[in-house]
Amino acid sequence: MNDMTPSDPPRARRRPSLVDAACEHIRASIRDGEHWPGSQLPTEAVYVESLGVSRTVVREAVARLAAEGLVEARQGKGVFVSETARYQAFQVTREELENLDDVIQLLELRLGVETEMAGLAAERRSEVDLMDMRRQLRILGQSDVGMDRSVTADVTFHRAIAKASGNIYYGKLIEFLGVRLVPPRSVYLRQSDAYMDDAYRAVIGQEHEAILDAIAARDAERAHAAARTHMSESLKRHREIKRLAKK
Structure with a gap:
């Protein structure tokens, strides 16, 4: 749900954060078929190197995508694209x-x-x-x-x-x-x-x-x-x- 309350002042469009950018990068790779449902994503270290961000940023981005149901973490194995990723619902956040x-x-x-x-x-x-x-x-x-x-x-x-x-x-x-x-x-x-x-x-x-x-x-x-x-x-x-x- 939109949790913006009526008392909140309107805000200028904010610049995308590093987490936003990392999310969009991973999301686009899934959307464009670089990583298919069920496949394993690159390691955290790879994203740190390729995106030039910290491990914390990568972890936050993955956590956000997991909350969206786009990816899932498997203990001891890594992060995988959700099997239902191709059927993700239309969203307006x-x-x-x-x-x-x-x-x-x-x-x-x-x-x-x-x-x-x-x-x-x-x-x-x-x-x-x-x-x-x-x-x-x-x-x-x-x-x-x-x-x-x-x-x-x-x-x-x-x-x-x-x-x-x-x-x-x-x-x-x-x-x-x-x-x-x-x-x-x-x-x-x-x-x-x-x-x-x-x-x-x-x-x-x-x-x-x-x-x-x-x-x-x-x-x-x-x-x-x-x-x-x-x-x-x-x-x-x-x-x-x-x-x-x-x-």
């Missing part, structure tokens, strides 16, 4: 969301996903699904709701749409992205007073209502359009925050 650009890229990914998801939700939704969506919009419409709860309600609204789509993989993807997007979005939105007022809430409310109305009407084409409009506008807002932050 906390370190990859330390910059507003990263948040924007994830929102770009969601644009296409949300559009198709809303269309399916319009075709398959139940009355319970609609109740769930309306519940989150009521929270978003309350003027005394804080930023953290507002962003969470926003994500939960989209999670309800994913559920209504009837496709469990949409649900898993939205859950995955939501867990990672909520904290950093809360941080960046809080930096801009323009995104905390009633006018902002009203705009967001209208965009969400348009999606809900289309889904309730079982109008897939209109749901597509409403979801695309909402995600496109969300991207514009975050790009504007980025522009203002540079001043």
Whole structure:
């Protein structure tokens, strides 16, 4: 999970550490087929020599890759590439969301996903699904709701749409992205007073209502359009925050 709390200040993109670099070197060698699943990795001493780093750096890099399930240490034998390395799951780590650009890229990914998801939700939704969506919009419409709860309600609204789509993989993807997007979005939105007022809430409310109305009407084409409009506008807002932050 993303353990970045909403109180954390946004940070400039950090330079990769020596451990990061060592991890990527080993990860790339596995990805590119230099070391196949089940094969033994070079010794610690070889990496110290070839990468020009300390043994501590190599050990930390291997420990991180082991935590990812990419490699495994066998006592008395060495470190081996995991048999399941080729099937490693898609990941977005906390370190990859330390910059507003990263948040924007994830929102770009969601644009296409949300559009198709809303269309399916319009075709398959139940009355319970609609109740769930309306519940989150009521929270978003309350003027005394804080930023953290507002962003969470926003994500939960989209999670309800994913559920209504009837496709469990949409649900898993939205859950995955939501867990990672909520904290950093809360941080960046809080930096801009323009995104905390009633006018902002009203705009967001209208965009969400348009999606809900289309889904309730079982109008897939209109749901597509409403979801695309909402995600496109969300991207514009975050790009504007980025522009203002540079001043």
